Amino acid sequence: MNFLMIIKRFSPAQIVFGAAIAAVLLFTLPDVIPGEGLASDQPPPNEGDFVVIGQVKDEQGIPVAGAVVTALTLDGEHILAETECQEDGTWRIFLVEVPQEELQISIQHPRFIPMSLTFRLQELEDLDDLGLFQVGELTLNRDFNAGFYAATLIFIGVLLLIALEILHSTTAALAGMSAVFIVSYVGGLFDPGFFIFTFERGLSYINWEVIFLVMGMMIIVAIIEATGIFQWMAFQAYRLSRGRTWLLVLILIVITAVASALLDNFTTMLLMTPISLQIGLALGIHPISLIIPLILASNIGGISTLVGTPTNILIGAYANISFTDFLVNQTIGVILALIAMSAYILFHYRKEFLKKSAEISPALYQRLEQNARMEDPQNLWKAGTVFILVIIGFILGEQVHLSPAVPAMIGATALLIWLNPDVHQMIIAVDWTTLVFFMALFVVVGSIQEVGLLGLAASGMAELIGDNLPLGIFMIVFGVGTLSTVIANIPLAAAMLPIVQYLTLLIPGAESKVLFYALSMGAAMGGNGTLIGGEANLVTAGITNQTNTPITFKEFLKVGLPVTYITLAIGFLWLLYHF
Amino acid sequence: MDIKILCLTRGGEGSYPNQDRAIAIARERGQDMMFLYISNIKFLDHTAAPKVIDIEAELDELGEFMLLMAQERACNEGVTAHILVRRGFFQKVLSEVIEGFNIETVILGSSSGGTGIITEEFLHDITCELHRKHDVEFIILQEGKIIKTYRVETGDGEYADGQPEH
Numbered sequence: 001m002n003f004l005m006i007i008k009r010f011s012p013a014q015i016v017f018g019a020a021i022a023a024v025l026l027f028t029l030p031d032v033i034p035g036e037g038l039a040s041d042q043p044p045p046n047e048g049d050f051v052v053i054g055q056v057k058d059e060q061g062i063p064v065a066g067a068v069v070t071a072l073t074l075d076g077e078h079i080l081a082e083t084e085c086q087e088d089g090t091w092r093i094f095l096v097e098v099p100q101e102e103l104q105i106s107i108q109h110p111r112f113i114p115m116s117l118t119f120r121l122q123e124l125e126d127l128d129d130l131g132l133f134q135v136g137e138l139t140l141n142r143d144f145n146a147g148f149y150a151a152t153l154i155f156i157g158v159l160l161l162i163a164l165e166i167l168h169s170t171t172a173a174l175a176g177m178s179a180v181f182i183v184s185y186v187g188g189l190f191d192p193g194f195f196i197f198t199f200e201r202g203l204s205y206i207n208w209e210v211i212f213l214v215m216g217m218m219i220i221v222a223i224i225e226a227t228g229i230f231q232w233m234a235f236q237a238y239r240l241s242r243g244r245t246w247l248l249v250l251i252l253i254v255i256t257a258v259a260s261a262l263l264d265n266f267t268t269m270l271l272m273t274p275i276s277l278q279i280g281l282a283l284g285i286h287p288i289s290l291i292i293p294l295i296l297a298s299n300i301g302g303i304s305t306l307v308g309t310p311t312n313i314l315i316g317a318y319a320n321i322s323f324t325d326f327l328v329n330q331t332i333g334v335i336l337a338l339i340a341m342s343a344y345i346l347f348h349y350r351k352e353f354l355k356k357s358a359e360i361s362p363a364l365y366q367r368l369e370q371n372a373r374m375e376d377p378q379n380l381w382k383a384g385t386v387f388i389l390v391i392i393g394f395i396l397g398e399q400v401h402l403s404p405a406v407p408a409m410i411g412a413t414a415l416l417i418w419l420n421p422d423v424h425q426m427i428i429a430v431d432w433t434t435l436v437f438f439m440a441l442f443v444v445v446g447s448i449q450e451v452g453l454l455g456l457a458a459s460g461m462a463e464l465i466g467d468n469l470p471l472g473i474f475m476i477v478f479g480v481g482t483l484s485t486v487i488a489n490i491p492l493a494a495a496m497l498p499i500v501q502y503l504t505l506l507i508p509g510a511e512s513k514v515l516f517y518a519l520s521m522g523a524a525m526g527g528n529g530t531l532i533g534g535e536a537n538l539v540t541a542g543i544t545n546q547t548n549t550p551i552t553f554k555e556f557l558k559v560g561l562p563v564t565y566i567t568l569a570i571g572f573l574w575l576l577y578h579f
Numbered sequence: 580m581d582i583k584i585l586c587l588t589r590g591g592e593g594s595y596p597n598q599d600r601a602i603a604i605a606r607e608r609g610q611d612m613m614f615l616y617i618s619n620i621k622f623l624d625h626t627a628a629p630k631v632i633d634i635e636a637e638l639d640e641l642g643e644f645m646l647l648m649a650q651e652r653a654c655n656e657g658v659t660a661h662i663l664v665r666r667g668f669f670q671k672v673l674s675e676v677i678e679g680f681n682i683e684t685v686i687l688g689s690s691s692g693g694t695g696i697i698t699e700e701f702l703h704d705i706t707c708e709l710h711r712k713h714d715v716e717f718i719i720l721q722e723g724k725i726i727k728t729y730r731v732e733t734g735d736g737e738y739a740d741g742q743p744e745h
Contacts, residue, residue: 281591364647
């Protein structure tokens with residue numbers, strides 16, 4: 001049976017998923033297999049060659065890849081050898097013979113001030129004796145030229161386009177990515193200072209682990225959502241509360257927070273808003289007093305797991321924080337924050353919640369029950385089993401450094417095979433615009449990292465914080481939290497990751513990754529500050545508008561802002577206590 | 580089905596006064612009416628978060644529930660009301676329904692307090708265009724009061740106090 005015959009046995013959709021699984025394994029297996037990777041990056045030295053080695057880093061101690069290292073004669077007229085720094089900043093130059101005079105090493109990179117070092121014959125004794133001369137670690141200083149300003153402006157432009165809703169987030173990120181490459185390739189023709197990075201270098205900033213994890217979870221969530229389990233739970237909350245509004249709100253808060261931790265906060269609100277609106281209106285409760293608490297709970301609840309918020313997925317993949325790590329280190333803080341939030345909500349809406357709810361007519365009750373029915377209990381059982389196995393896969397995978405993307409993709413494929421849903425529908429369910437948004441955003445954030453903006457911000461923060469870890473946690477929780485009230489938290493978190501990484505290396509005690517947890521809490525809880533702070537907030541407002549029950553900016557602010565700072569304070573205190 | 584009056588509504592507390600007025604008009608005229616809910620998911624356009632849910636189906640169910648509540652209000656007043664949920668752009672769907680059901684009177688309500696998305700200006704713009712296309716009466720309500728009517732015979736908009744539109 002030849003390859004084409006085998007391929008013909010599968011539908012295009014199955015081939016796409018097969019390819020996706022293969023790709024995710026290809027990208028992640030090198031992390032699982034111990035050792036130096038599948039292939040060595042540099043050729044071994046030839047016998048008899050003289051080798052000069054070194055490593056180049058920036059002011060923050062981050063390796064500089066792609067710098068051109070040249071060995072020259074003292075007069076600088078004759079190039080003896082040339083090489084490029086690897087991803088870890090290391091370089092090796094092979095010389096045919098030991099220079100008779102002094103040796104000059106020149107290091108150049110478009111984003112850094114060129115460096116030139118001269119070694120005298122005396123210093124090169126090792127080279128003569130051992131055939132190896134170690135230059136050691138060199139620090140290049142940033143050159144803040146045209147590329148720096150261009151990349152910074154592009155990043156700010158993308159944030160503004162998203163915040164002001166001038167363009168769809170994905171289009172804005174794509175426009176930013178295109179602008180980076182136009183500046184690099186077209187601007188670079190006129191002034192080399194404009195050059196930011198090559199296309200290949202730009203792509204290296206895309207975190208494929210995030211892309212595949214998000215994709216796998218989308219398929220799993222789409223199948224679970226179709227079972228109607230969360231709508232059914234909301235209806236049960238209504239039945240259990242027996243007309244006591246405060247109890248109904250508390251049960252719905254718990255359901256929303258748990259759903260948000262397992263699915264994600266955005267999907268949870270898409271599921272919970274329509275049914276909660278129906279319950280609220282049928283009971284004669286002002287639906288906004290029911291919906292706003294759910295938005296707040298969804299943003300907080302998602303913090304406790306790796307897959308609960310997009311920012312957690314970013315943080316987990318970047319800082320290698322596992323599903324269990326998030327659960328163990330965040331859950332109690334999240335529960336405390338939810339309790340405080342619920343207390344504030346009960347106080348704020350006390351008049352509304354103490355009102356006697358209206359009697360619901362039999363016809364409306366019947367319709368409510370119908371809208372909240374479980375679609376297919378058999379599928380729910382299967383989907384639930386696979387979902388639990390995926391979670392177990394996340395936990396067990398940590399032991400062998402397996403990326404969470406692998407169990408997610410395997411779980412998604414298993415569901416497609418076991419439940420046999422319409423695969424084309426499932427492929428439609430994968431929201432490709434989100435995946436493209438992430439990819440383009442990674443490139444844009446990569447550009448500001450490449451030009452040193454993030455390094456500059458990291459140095460500034462390091463100077464302010466010094467060795468004071470509690471101050472570092474405070475600044476990240478409240479700083480990121482405050483910024484997240486107005487800035488889209490996904491680009492913000494993506495930009496903060498290298499900064500937090502730098503601070504983690506610098507501040508004693510931060511190796512526990514506490515600053516990454518601070519980032520997770522700040523980004524998610526900050527989203528509760530204003531109506532535009534989170535995508536879950538905006539989409540919920542969009543749904544309530546459909547029933548002529550708008551959530552105004554002011555109304556949300558009155559509840560959201562106090563809750564934001566109460567929960568940020570609790571999150572900060574929890575991290576301080578726990579770490 | 581002989582439906583003469585069409586009332587466009589989104590449900591919710593803000594719509595109750597307008598629904599009640601539409602029901603009163605139907606009762607006065609002794610005609611059956613229809614409540615129409617149009618869902619539109621354009622609000623999702625600016626979000627990058629994954630939309631894996633069939634949100635249109637969710638909104639259809641939500642819309643049906645809103646209309647059932649309106650239908651109950653009509654029933655309590657002795658008026659027969661039918662319900663219809665449609666997806667798409669406001670103006671296009673409205674035009675199709677007017678034509679499809681041979682509607683004679685269209686009742687539209689603007690949001691009270693200027694907080695909703697269906698403002699008086701918005702309704703004025705689309706009503707002028709629909710009125711040119713369909714020879715039907717349009718009644719614009721706000722908080723249960725008639726603020727403007729577009730009559731069949733004149734073709735011009737007229738404010739509730741009788742002042743013709745300038």
